[in-house]
Amino acid sequence: MGWTGRILAGAKFLAPLAVLLVLWPILIRAFNVNPQIFPDITAVARAGLESIRDGSLFAHMGASLARVAVGTVLAILVAVPLGVLMGVSPGVSAFLTPLLRFFSVLAGIAWIPIATLWFGYGFGAITFVIFNAVFFIVAYNTLLGVSTIPMQVRNAAASLGAGRWTMLAEVLLPGALPNIVTGVRTGLGFAWRGLIAAEIIATNIGLGYMIFVARDFYRTEVIVFGMIVIGALWLLIDRLLLAPVERATIERWGMVRSA
Amino acid sequence: MKSLAIRNLSKTYFDAYAGAHVDAVRDVSLEVPEGEFVSIVGPSGCGKTTILNMVAGFIAPSSGEILVGDHAVAGPGPDRGVVFQSFALFPWKTVLENVAFGPKMRGVGKPERERIAREFLSLAGLSHAAERYPNELSGGMQQRVGVARALANEPDVLLMDEPFASVDAQTRMTLQEELTRIWQERRSTVLFITHDVPEAVFLANRVVVLSKGRVLEEVDIPLPRPRRWDALVESDDFKALANQVLQLVRSA
Numbered sequence A: 001m002g003w004t005g006r007i008l009a010g011a012k013f014l015a016p017l018a019v020l021l022v023l024w025p026i027l028i029r030a031f032n033v034n035p036q037i038f039p040d041i042t043a044v045a046r047a048g049l050e051s052i053r054d055g056s057l058f059a060h061m062g063a064s065l066a067r068v069a070v071g072t073v074l075a076i077l078v079a080v081p082l083g084v085l086m087g088v089s090p091g092v093s094a095f096l097t098p099l100l101r102f103f104s105v106l107a108g109i110a111w112i113p114i115a116t117l118w119f120g121y122g123f124g125a126i127t128f129v130i131f132n133a134v135f136f137i138v139a140y141n142t143l144l145g146v147s148t149i150p151m152q153v154r155n156a157a158a159s160l161g162a163g164r165w166t167m168l169a170e171v172l173l174p175g176a177l178p179n180i181v182t183g184v185r186t187g188l189g190f191a192w193r194g195l196i197a198a199e200i201i202a203t204n205i206g207l208g209y210m211i212f213v214a215r216d217f218y219r220t221e222v223i224v225f226g227m228i229v230i231g232a233l234w235l236l237i238d239r240l241l242l243a244p245v246e247r248a249t250i251e252r253w254g255m256v257r258s259a
Numbered sequence B: 001m002k003s004l005a006i007r008n009l010s011k012t013y014f015d016a017y018a019g020a021h022v023d024a025v026r027d028v029s030l031e032v033p034e035g036e037f038v039s040i041v042g043p044s045g046c047g048k049t050t051i052l053n054m055v056a057g058f059i060a061p062s063s064g065e066i067l068v069g070d071h072a073v074a075g076p077g078p079d080r081g082v083v084f085q086s087f088a089l090f091p092w093k094t095v096l097e098n099v100a101f102g103p104k105m106r107g108v109g110k111p112e113r114e115r116i117a118r119e120f121l122s123l124a125g126l127s128h129a130a131e132r133y134p135n136e137l138s139g140g141m142q143q144r145v146g147v148a149r150a151l152a153n154e155p156d157v158l159l160m161d162e163p164f165a166s167v168d169a170q171t172r173m174t175l176q177e178e179l180t181r182i183w184q185e186r187r188s189t190v191l192f193i194t195h196d197v198p199e200a201v202f203l204a205n206r207v208v209v210l211s212k213g214r215v216l217e218e219v220d221i222p223l224p225r226p227r228r229w230d231a232l233v234e235s236d237d238f239k240a241l242a243n244q245v246l247q248l249v250r251s252a
Helices: A003-030 A041-053 A056-088 A090-105 A108-119 A123-147 A151-159 A164-202 A207-215 A220-253 B048-056 B095-099 B101-105 B110-123 B139-152 B169-186 B197-203 B236-251
Strands: B004-015 B020-032 B037-041 B063-068 B080-083 B157-161 B189-194 B206-211 B214-220
Touching: A003 A041, A041 A056, A041 A220, A056 A090, A056 A123, A056 A164, A056 A207, A056 A220, A090 A123, A108 A123, A108 A164, A123 A164, A151 A164, A151 B080, A164 A207, A164 A220, A207 A220, B004 B048, B020 B037, B020 B048, B020 B189, B020 B214, B037 B048, B037 B197, B048 B080, B048 B157, B048 B189, B080 B139, B095 B101, B095 B110, B095 B139, B101 B110, B101 B139, B110 B139, B139 B169, B169 B197, B189 B197, B197 B236, B206 B236, B214 B236
Parallel strands: B037 B189, B037 B206, B080 B157, B157 B189
Antiparallel strands: B004 B020, B004 B063, B206 B214
């Protein structure tokens, strides 16, 4: 896609949001909405500027992003080797696949009660929730990726002299990479949703906490501002970081042709 | 370059679907002297691919012995280069990196292995495609990469498993002519598997007809080289040999 195509696609994506922003103050005034039910756009903007000025936005955002980063990196570090190990051993993978599928559909927040019992409230419990949301999906996708590498490709590498470790580095990991990247993207999507829920329950800092505590003071403008940040941040991470990486690996690998 | 010897080779599978043991290969013995091109031809299910997979070391024989030179085969190894029907290229590597893979596994440094890869790409008529990825190439070009990749590792024996079966007929004839040219230049020891009788006769010094896991007959192909299709299709010798092999295959 060229630059003009990208700008056009971006404009198409932003147009409905712009319409919403225009309608918002009109509707608030037309129906004379109580700010304790739903805030006006100007109050939200003021709350946003205020949270930027006093630094609280960045503190919450930093806490949330740090949890996601730590949980995700740990999950990838454990899940990828495990997935490869399972992928090269059909017996083990057949045995573990149902378990992985079960845990990868289990919502991340279902881990919160037990996570808070194990780790207490705060960083540990929430990072654990993120870890689980990413871990099972990435392990499953790595397994899937390795097992979909055609046997002949592995045979080719072996007949060209690849040993156990070179097979891993040169064939299994790169061959599974498109699936791994897809797994990370999907897992992070779940992790982000789980993060907000976990922060509402189990901490005293973070974007989820920020919007939940505002509720106690009827600060709807802070709640709505927080919701916008949560959604926009995820869209930015997903569209600007994860999607391009996924597209690049899949296209490069030729598994999907310009889909 | 070395000779290939297959002695009393058998393979019995347990076919879970049929619930019975199947003798895919029965007591096959075969010699491919150094620098000779031997084709194995036979109908589907005759055991020809099973033989190649055992020689390549991808599957273990039930009994018998495979020798490359005087070295017994036990598993895959770089002494036997394989060209696959499905090409089996590494889609995440460029054409150059694919061809340089064998030398890389041997520990050859980057400039040297790229020099080797370019040499073999040029042999396969692919110099212009070095920096491209396999999925950007046609099937015929991909298989040229497959042949160059196997040759670049300087194997003692080249094993080819119906390498041209999945490219179109025109390209197939070109690839066959190129393969005979490359073979004449390098005098590799080649074991070539196919179900295509004219292809087997066109390429080989000797054609082995396989039937139900056994060697039915071996036919010498004393046709002069270089071989080209436009000359051979008119040749009575070629027609007679192809007909002889075809009769054997059909009786199989």
